[in-house]
Amino acid sequence: MIYYAIEVMAPLLLAGLGGLFAELAGVLNIALEGMMLAGAFAAIVTASLTGSILAGMLGGLLAGLLLAYLFYFVGIRMRANIFIVGLAINLLAAGSIPFLSSAMYGTKGVLRLPNVPRMPGLFVGMETGFPLIDQIFFGHSFGVYLTVPAVLLAGLVLQRTPFGLRLRSTGKNPETLRSVGLNPDHYRRAALLISGMGAGLAGSLLALRLGVYLPNVSAGRGWIALVTIYLGYKRPVGVLIAALCFALAEGVSVAAQGVLQIPGTILLSLPYVLTVLAMIVYSAMRRVGPSDA
Amino acid sequence: MLERTIPADEIPPGMELRHITKRYPENDVLAVRDVSLKLRSGEIHALIGENGAGKSTLMKIAAGLLPSYDGEVCFKGAQVCRLVQQHPQFIPQHQVWENLFLGIEPRTRWGLLDQDAAVQSFSALAGRYALPVAPRMRAERLSAAQAQLAAILGALLHDPDILILDEPTAPCSDHETALVFGMMRSLRDNGRAVVLITHKLREVMEVSDRITVMRHGRVVKSLLTADTNPGELSALMIGEDCQRSESDRRFGFVRREFGTQSGSHESVPEPVARSGAPTPPTQPDSPTQPEPVFELRNINLVRRGRVLLERLELRLYPGEILGITGIRENGLEYIEDILSGSAEPNSGEVLIQGQRPSRYTPRVFRKLGLAYIPTDRLIRGASLSSSVEDNMILLERKRFGRAGLLNRRASASFSSALQQRFGITAVLGKPMHTLSGGNMQKVILSRELSQNSPVVVFSEPSWGLDFRSSERVHEEIQRLSADGVGIVLISSDIDEILSLADRIMVMYKGSFTRTLEGNDRVRDTIGELMLGLEVEQTSAAHEDSRQSTFTKEPRQ
Amino acid sequence: MSRSQPDSSIMVTVAAIAGALAVTVLLLIAVSSTPQAAVRAFFIGPFSNRFYLGNMLNVFSMLAITGLGMAVAFRAGVFNLGGEGQVYASALTATMTGLALASLPAVLGVPIALVVGMMTGAVIAGLSGLFRYLWDTDELITSFLIASACIPIVDYLIVGPLNDQASNLLTTERVPLAFRLPRLLAPSHLNPTLFIALLLLGAAYIALFRTVRGYEWRLSGLNRQFARYGGIHTGAYIVLPMLLSGALHGLAGGLFVFGTHYATLVGFSAGLGWNGIAVALIAKRHPLGVIPAAAAFAYLESGARIAMLHTDFTFELGTIIRAVIFLFVTASVVPQLQVGGRFNWIAARFSRKEQT
Amino acid sequence: AQAEDDGLGRPYSIAVFVPGVVEGSPTYEMLVEGVRRAVDEAESATVRVVEGGFNQAEWAGGITSLAATGSYDLIVSSNPSLPEIANEVSQSFPDQRFLILDGYWEGNPSLRTVMFNQREQAYLNGYFAGLVTTGGMPNSNEARQVGLLAGQEYPMMNQVIRPAFIEGAQAVDPSIELDFRVLGNWFDAGLAADLANSMLDRGVDVILSIAGGGNQGVIATARDRNAYVLWFDSSGFHHGPGVVIGSSLVKLDQAAYERTLQAIDGSLEFGVGEVLGVADGYVTFDDQDPNYIEFVPENVRAQHAELMQRLVDEPMEFDIPGAN
Ligand SMILES: Nc1ncnc2c1ncn2[C@@H]1O[C@H](COP(=O)(O)OP(=O)(O)OP(=O)(O)O)[C@@H](O)[C@H]1O
Ligand SMILES: Nc1ncnc2c1ncn2[C@@H]1O[C@H](COP(=O)(O)OP(=O)(O)OP(=O)(O)O)[C@@H](O)[C@H]1O
């Protein structure tokens, strides 16, 4: 179960980390879902055209980037309401992918393309003798191993670079940036583009793992990624933990379907319930914690 | 025509403003009207004028912070112009250096943030100008005065040729004011141009070389400080059309202010206009006295392991003005929170008119009869995006309810009455953020004073007010006290405290050091108490133990 | 703030809508093989007969109620992201109450069932408000999560224990005939919900802008610290708006059952919650602004639906057109002046929370 | 077909109402294909395909709109729930004729239904799964576990498919157990993959996947872990050669074609519902596909062919859920 949880976690984490940048820059990116979907579609198409997994991931990333730029242009440059722009981008992805798919391949349904390579696993078959460690570290699909550097990189960029400082300042108070002659919109744009790349990449992992694109393959994971940002208290490591928690919660509900006599449909709400509980416990602990007596 | 009044001297101009006109389209206010002004290097230039005269607007234009205006801004020799805004705003969760180095971050070889370099160069600068600010402190923990100093240092980091300070000393005690002045002089002596906006004529006379007076968006006159006097200045600010009698009284006030500055050790005369006021209780504890309207008993406040307030005792009687002063970071803002019900003490109790509040919220305190003018105007004191009227009726909202419905006609006439009474320049239907700093404060005052509460807590009531307004506030305070209202006046302005308060309590490191009454109320004594000098003499042993709990500034 | 909106923003919105419609027409022409028919069906279809007109008005009434449900929460500075689940769950409880009270006269049974629906929505949303009040958990996220947790449970109940065995639809049993609200433009779905919605909008406008409580409500949303300073019970204005928002969504769910479908079908309320958010934001969180916003929305939905039935207009095309209109509708070249800069409202909400 | 008026009266006009989206749904593709073929062959007929979307609450409105136009001689659709909707709409529009496949209704003179014996269909799959899990395939394991993944729970699933599937498996070996899981929707292939993983962990080696797009997740997992997948309703071998090893078929296209043609020439009887099964040749198992022949051992294929013959001789009773 740990093994699958880590596989499930990877896309959530990448999308969540990207979303974290947007969030810290003060832009609530609810379009993660649509960007993931676009990433998934583009990944399959490019992987099929090139026969390369890496190219597929790049394609997914670019698709996310494209939508993110649209988000920036309308939401930031044209000052539209970012929530509505987010909804619009989700709709745009949901509407235009079948449209393109139908035009390009004659189907709006499952898109099984020739030449899509299988996602390679790394460290397959390695063993330490401790099953837990093996499950965590070995044999995962290639994309999973991107997540650790991604967390470190996100932490480094956000906390230790001038860019990160400016980006965080943008989210807290854009006026301060303006008053020192910087344009907050640049940082919002950068943050959005990063979130687009994260979500696009996450989408590509989802699709390449399956080797096909199918409608709605993101299935709400963009929203969950958004939740991990808050649950992770807007820190990269926090997002990692939150994504893992959610993946484990999903793992529990999946496993429970086979064991418990509770109807499967009901168990589908388990991950959400567990996440709410985690949020409450966390906030309540912060409340009584060292802050105030 | 104004230019001719300025002697054609040898000082090279740093910057010249030519025929500047600014209209705010939002409320259609012509804030600056055809103003021309030279800011010379090696000179401290004071810009004065009543609230809403257009000082801040003009200087924002000079610093390039307002995009649209008519006229020309020419740099002559100078390159960098920095403005320290009237209400400096920081990102509260970020550290001081992170706020100030934004945009000019030092980098390591790898392009990463060089925190150590930033902290070092900040500390060096702070040392050079003797402005004590800890670079790694989180900005939310800065007191208003510290924030002001930090903002000034932030401007200095850019090594400006022209430094504009918009009411920098408003939140500062004498001590901090002296530090700021020292910094300004040292800049001037290095050939920089410094502009000081202030309402305190004493400061103008003390530090400036040249003075420009603004009124209704126009420059009334520019003159050399040496050639003028406070009387002339205030006449210029108010305008010739002003009635003689009124300006007479004002001169009296101003002169007294100056008296205190030079006349060091003498005790201050009884405040003016106390006719009809009950004599303040000389022996508060004697059984013949009335019950206190407000009482603190052994209040302790601890947050995040830091002792902020310790063993506070306070008794306020009807008709009394109780002054609380100190350097702000020695606990003035925390006592404000305790007095207003904004923070719950860890131990001890508050009694309002003899009643214990059920909860420590402003709501309960107000129900028990408290009115409160906060230091923080922009967030706590005002809803900037609401209309001025909505800001005014906050406390009286129930009065305008009829069967739950809000009677807009009544509330409008109520607000325009307040506007008249307090001389507020504002359009009632427009958002609060269109007001000048002083007018915002007047709105807050008018709201609280319309309440007829038995207890009023004023915190820094005259910050940012021109002296006509601040005198009106002072009159208001005295009138209230004459009506038997108990007043707590928290102020870091010693002159204000001295001229108004019957008793003065001085805070130092979270405790009241001494209560000064009658003839004890001497400027220098207060100054020493604020700095903790007398405390350390009188109760050195006690102080030791306290210092151990009152940790300095934890890093981070 | 209580005054009417500035005219310029209305002009900008009108221009944006015109732009969006132009793009829509271009899309239709480019994609359809019978562009004329598609454009006609899309734009004129909703008014072409009483069936379509009635259905459009019915969609309007539902969106108006959920949009209002969002607007009242936004006005108090709280965010309810769980409308979708709240509508769905309350529809189910209202249906079940209706079925259980079948023996009662309709004048009693229907209101009771609606109240049960409202209470269901209020509890689901109110929990998020309560959590924020007690532990400062972000209600935006918890409301989304709680509602998401409700959806599978309701799905299960409809398919499982509460399923109508006599039907092959995934549905509960239908409420008794007497309980069904009368149809106004039969055979369309239009029913008295329309009047209820309009009444609610008017009432909400008065409550928000003409009453003391409304003043407190709005002030808590604009500047919570200021409101608290002024003696307003700001904690109450976190929980109450969530409760009211949930109750309105619950009412929408109940009315959707008693007025439109007479039963709860799996997934039948899909979109009411999300579209409610969009309606509220396009309406600039103003109860009266909800009327044009919901109307525009209902019009587009109906147009797309009709074009789909009568031409080669596809489902995705409808989605794309909706997206395009969203992209246009709140965009403006004129920067909106707001407190602390020109950033838009959602961001302002978040940064405001940071500061406290 | 000639669409224009040729003097013999206006052409016979048909609307196909698809409760969902055509592309990507094999069943609806078959429906449309069958009707189109009939229209093409007829002297004078036209057809319009209308997609009703996935929200079943909106289907009634869609059908009503079509009926309200009065311009269609016949509305064709396919879904177990559509007969009751058609029945209701025909109260308002009694002249409107309906042909509903994959649904059952008797007694409405405007309504003709064609139902397929899904019990037999699920039984075919179950029996094949039983053969697989008891060692019929190279990757079969010891455990006697078969899996069924459903997109959602619905009456036909709970009352017919699920029981018949396990019934079929237990006909091979009574000790076989069923691991039944629900995806909750018809698209979340990621979750489907995890559910399949979890099933395989519990010893399942063959899964009947009836989960729409979710099937792809099951295939991905089965491929990674050398397990087997069964397909329902259409031939699914091409989705995963060697992984998908069995497909039960419903010849919906055939039925649609034949009944539509009858409707056009006026010979279709309305007011009745028919049930077509293995014996009629409309429910079958795809034993012609090269993948089937390549990957499934001869003896398994033979055993399953026997079962088919048994069902032809002895059709199974079929209690249609929700039948009026
Ligand atoms: N952002 C703004 N939008 C609209 N009007 C403004 C704005 N800022 C200032 N004003 C108006 O311009 C006029 C001049 O304001 P300004 O802030 O320059 O005055 P000031 O001289 O600095 O006053 P104070 O001493 O009170 O700070 C005032 O009438 C004020 O209401
Ligand atoms: N400090 C408090 N903590 C919890 N609940 C409170 C508090 N104060 C008041 N309430 C409750 O809030 C509700 C409204 O309070 P109340 O009627 O006293 O307010 P009001 O002064 O009439 O109006 P407003 O609430 O607008 O100030 C009451 O039910 C009261 O019990």
Ligand SMILES: [Mg+2]
């Ligand atoms: Mg000013």
Ligand SMILES: [Mg+2]
């Ligand atoms: Mg087996």
